[in-house]
Amino acid sequence: MGIAICAGIALSLSTACSIADAPDDPVESLDSQSSEIIGGEIAEASPWAVQVFDVRGNTGDFYQCTGTLVAPRWVLTAQHCIADEGETSAVRIGSNTYREGQRIEVDAIEVPSAEVDIALLHLTEDAGGAVVQLAPAGPAVDGTDATVYGWGSEGTPLVMAPSLKKAVIHIDGRRSDDELLATGVTGSGWSGDSGGPWFVDGLQVAVFSASSGQDGTNLHASLAGVDVARHRAWIDATIASGPTDHAEDEVVLYDLSDFSGVSQGFGIGRHNLPDMAIIGNDRASAIKVPAGLRVTVFTHHNFEGEARVFTSDADLVAAGFSDVISSFVVSRASDPQEDVVALYEHADFSGDALLYGVGSRYLIGGAWDKRISSVRVPDGFKLTLYDLFFIYSPASRVITADANLDSYDFDDQTSSFTVERP
Template sequence: MPGRRTFGACAILLACLAAASLASARPRIVGGTPAPPGSWPSTVFLYGSYGGLPYGCTGSVVAPQWVVTAAHCAYGEPGRFAGTMTAILGAKDYTDATAREVIGVDRLVVNPGYDPASDVGDIAMFHLSRPTTAPAIRLATRAENAAGRYISYVDEPDAAGWGRTDTRSTLSTTALQQAYLRVWTAAECRGVPIAGFDAATQVCAGTEGKAGACHGDSGGPLVAFDAATREPVLWGITSYGPQAALRQDPCSLQAPVVFTWVPAFTDFIEATVASIPAGTPLAAPAPAPSGPVPPAPVAPSAACLAARAKLANARRSEKASRERLRSLRRRHASRKRVASASKRYHQVRARRLKASAVARKACV
């Protein structure tokens, strides 16, 4: 990612947030309220499948045949692209066949700078097989941000998605949910702490104890508003939560959610819209779902990947120690050598068990 930025450029937005009381914040996406008719016209439910297994994400229309979402939504599992993908537009409940527009996705274009190990550059573009009638949302830009063009209104919903609705990520919904999420300063985000947080390309948001996002909201919008017109602009794309690394419930409201900062990627978005670059073609759209689907896969956090690496090393050490012990016993080595090797084996086995427990907690 590029170097870190301060939030001085969005001082108006943050000043508004800091000055307002959080006491009357709207209900959250986790346990929140359905979005009313006419709201979020650019927001899309993305229904993917891989190996016959379904999953869901959220996205935003940015051009007649393009939807922007999180890069990890292109994968059914880490390293494995979705086999099929469908966009469902124009319906607050994606199972409402009378209101929705269903269009197949025929190509996935992942940001070439995306790093699933650190969640860097978590943004992708999905190409629709035909134009949609849904309106495109305006993109927030660096220039307008620097000019103080954007603002946020306390209690005005600024995030939406079809994700899980409880902090343990067990309850699903087919109705689009919305909430007001307070945008945090870069210093607040680092203070959580969020490992690897980069203020040049990421923002974090969440209304403490009141509002947050969850699995399935991935790729969904975080908006700011034009201070002159109140028009919503796409400010962020839901990426991940640091809760697992902090040993909290998967969608706990104690920590904010990390969003990919859209102004850092307008060149990628605009270049993709201008031409169809090389991407991963999909064979066919998935059938439109008739009920809740599993949440979107989540890219492993940096803490999870680090824990997995330590576990892999511990397993290798345990295997080598066990084989040495067996070899000494087969060769009828001295009791002293066998006892020393046995002690060593039990020590490395204990370290492997500890590393396994750490990995389970970090990779919830």
């Protein structure tokens, strides 16, 4: 069954939830109305507590999540709390009062994997608050009580509590290799507290990720939190090394179109979905391409589907190709293009081109219907053109080399096609 990993403010315009596979357990679903403290009590002074905000241009700071200060310039929170397209992040530290405390902007974001709901935010200056102590790698906390903290409302979505709250929860066991499963005792969670800490004996053992069965009144809802001990080595290494500094000769994919947010660098080679562990599938919104390199990106894994070619830095939102990349090839710009079939609107390989890897495309009624006049087909590819709907078409042509289609009596006749690499 699935677990919903959901943004801190469930009703905000930037919020989204994704479903990740996990073993069956008593939780039917962990929904987007997750992670404010329902019940509980007002917390003691907590100088390590962090309020995480999205910064939305002229709109200002929009509260998103809770976090903890783990080093003078690092905040630990949930990955789904980071800024979305068109936003940046900022934090407030050192006050239990909502929207008060030292305000510091975030200049870098680090994650261990796109699939794990944990993130480190790097701050532009040192924070004045105390840092939390993190659970060391190894010890199990199953069957123990923990304390969860957050700026939770008393049941009204989008209305945060005026002061930091806390509640006792019971850690029942594991949701998955990365997550702990808990049940509220004196209180539980709803939207707004994602990214906040679970403490056992003064050590932070988890980062609050989501909850289930919460309608704004349930003190005993089920909770999921990312296991800090499991990711302690990554946390320590990231803090020690600082924000990722990509090599000048690397192609870099970013999750925000202004070349910020989560990023991952790649060298020359073929990069399939498993290689994109940090940036993740269908997430790239900008690409940095060093001089002399060419990047051929595909909408599907295994270098399949529609393709685009980039030889310089590009805002993928502006290019109409954001959040779709699932595999890509980095090569020298001077190397022959051997990864895609190119279909051109005019003869002699001129005009606009539709690039495609292995796969099929239905064109009827679209911009490319009955528009293709020439094709480039690299060695090893087979292109089959149809004048209607694939194999049900009255006429088709098989092309295995570069060609002007008038020589096949098929100029401006294509309404669907299939690309194969036998």
